[in-house]
Amino acid sequence: MKRVILFSLITAALATAQTSKELFQQGLVKERSEGKLEEAMQLYRRAAGTAGKDRALAAKVLMQLAACYEKLGNTESRKIYERVVREYADQTESVAIARARMGSNETAARPKGDRPVWTGPEVDMFGRISPDGRYLPYVDWFQTGNLMVHDMVTGADHPLTKNRSWKESTGGANFSSISRDGKQIVYEWWERDGADNHLVLAQFHGASISEPRRLLISPEIRSIRPFDWSPDDQWIAVHLSRVDHTSQIGLVAVKDGKLRVLRSVDWRGPSNMCFSQDGRFVFYDLPESNTTSKRDIYVLAVDGSRGHSLVMNAADDTLVGLSRDGQLLFASDRTGSKALWSQSIGDGTVKGSPQMIKSDFGSPWIQGMTASGALYVTKVVSDEDVHFAPVDLAAGKLLATPTGVQRFPSRGRPAWSEDGKFLSYIDCGIFGGGPCTISVRDMETSQVREIRPALHYFAFPRWSPDGGSFVTSGTDLKGRRGVYFIDAATGETRLITEQRATVAGWAPDGRSIFLLAGRKLVERELVSEKEREVFSMVNLPPRDQARMKECGPLTLSPDAKLLACVTEQAVVVIPTNGGEARELLRVDSPESLVQNSVVSWTLAGSAVVVAKRLADGPRHLGGPRELWLVPVSSGAPRRLDIDTSGWNILNPIGARFSTDGRYVAFMAGKGAMEVWALEAFLPSKGGSY
């Protein structure tokens, strides 16, 4: 799909005079698909020179050019960032990223080897760098679920597995790791039905794999995350998650897939594991207990004969890896902020005191180390924030410029209390994996308070009608999925049901909630725990059943009488009491509707607001969109005169309008991940830190 689009862009550019936009697109093709950085930079320079009054494009082009300079380790990038900040102050997204990059990388001062090497929407944290530093596997989360590999030299991306699309696939890739000799790759493959997750071993040829075979499969294992390969490439250090949600540290034999469980732990898991240089030990980190996220670092002999803590401290200590000269590298906030430390070790024990070797390390995701000692990490560069604004839905306009909550939360997922007096949003950590907190903003006083439910992760807390609590699907601290009740005042959390269901909404009296499991809507009383089926797809006429299959998730109206559903081309409502489905809005291709997981009901349940895409294109890249107010019973749908450029509404929640229709909240800003190569950071190797 991506290739087809890029090819189309190229032919279109040749057929017409080359505008700056076309030059920019050609540059992207050169840079991302062909890996021709210098040629891409020439195109970007030409595009920047011809952008003229299109300041948004000009800023975007300059940012791309600066990123290319960074890939080359060229400090010219800083000058361009400074230019963006100086000359394009009106381009707030570009300016924010430019500032972030200048602030985080200190381009002019840092040594050549410390640089971003890959930026883009595809960047994830699921692969480990190949020992030669050339390849970084990742997952194509947007289109196919394939295991991919990014070639750091050419910039090209190659699928390694054969999914044709998400729709046609039964599963996808997960974490992966390339062998020390660079000739094999191991990756986890998950199945959509939740069964038979397994570890696959394949021969790795750079742009392709061959001879994939299941190395380890067990219905008793929920996930198997491969980390490091032993120096002789005979063993792979893995983290197993069992069906009882507990974790194990183990080794998998490359020869026959035999599992050697070294240590079982409770619901905690390592963020990183690596072998000692002689292959006799495995280093790993774990949270100090199951009630804290602060980690310590441990070692286990691969024959199980020894095990103990290596770095134990009240601070958060996370394993980074082993340097070329065998020193243990770890990140620690023992001095207040996260720094990179080294610790001499020998025979599995520490020697002497740790030394700080880089003070501004931050909390990046570790993606492994190369044979030459380069450390690869992924950083989040984001100014993404929850914004809100008063709105006049009758006039279809915003009444004020949106305000950011200045929290930069991951996930965000804003939600309004029923009376519109409170705005909640969630933060699930830098990389979005939890633990999550809920922030509640009092719209009258602007005071924000934080709620910490006893949950590790949750999807989207729904306010109760009285504003006193939330319900959400999520996972608790023991990794168990379910639907949970959260007291909005105390954060006290309790399980409502272990059903794998999503919360469709509350009953107006707050005494029960509605759950969607599959295509059934069930009402569950909170006190008596009694359930009754309210609605089932199987009872619909065949025509409606077919239509509902194209729907995104169903969303219940505030009065619990209607379910709203958005297909790619239509907004449909269906009565929960069994009446016929009605189409409220239809759009024609190439226009389409954004299928958020939760449709925004507003104006006391008399209308929904949906987003319409004006042009086809890769879903994750956005494109122009409009918001449409779609009345349920009377009146025609109408476009809202609201400029949504810069709004991130392609996420599960989209733009949320309060029930009374007075406010809208949404995510905006840029959230990007960058892979960085850190080199020459050890003092003994002549580094600058």
Add this chain to the structure above:
Amino acid sequence: MLLLAAVAIPLGLDLYLPAPEDNPLTTEKIALGRRLFFDRRLSRDRSISCASCHDPERTFSEPRPVSIGVDGRRGRRNAPALINRGYGMRFFWDGRVTTLEEQVLKPIEDPNEMDLPLLEAAARTNLSSRDLSYALASFVRSILSGDSPYDRFLDGDRAALTAAQQEGLQLFRGKANCTSCHVGPNLTDESLHNTGIAWRDGKLLDEGARNGMFKTPTLREVARTAPYMHDGSLETLEEVVDYYDRGGNKNPHIDAELRPLRLTSKEKSALIEFLRSLNGRPSP
């Protein structure tokens, strides 16, 4: 089965068997510890040994609800099965001790148990109290149970459990909510919980760690280690399952995991069948 220098690790248990740096497992210490474990000289009147309450024939547990010490003195709690305690993180029902080395000496000194000052125990055995502790701890550490039908099932032998046991396993992990505490290879989270068993009619009979909290015991060999709970108050697995099925004894501090399970009789039977599959091959 994997062999370490001094002990064989049965299927299903971690290869790494924790031991303090200053008390590594050796065959010599395990042998000495075994002799001491059966040595009645470690009680004041030379009437009982560790094995009197931790009977190897009953997988190192005892059939009485509470232990009887010297002079017929009654202890407060049921003697737990000494199975896989090498993997333990806290010891005694109330978890008041965090090392086996410390734990093994306590019953010797306890007036209701062996009632012998440590110095006297050391003198009688011509050992230092440290050697006593290290040897006994090493022996206890070597008592392992694994390679049960459950372990073989997890290892890929899907015929190792009967259909009823497999149904019981599903309940164990699901509706019966057992895995909220009984998890991992040793089927315990090594944590403290208030299941209500120390509460009767609103009264707290045993403070435990706090407000009636006790450590989760392993379920390894559970079918061979009746009676159950910290006070030995439940005589059969059926009684235990019934107890949890009704959500435990209500009290102000009851663990949030306790709730009525609404198991059918067939489900209860399946669950018990599964618990019987946890009988392994104890060593030594």
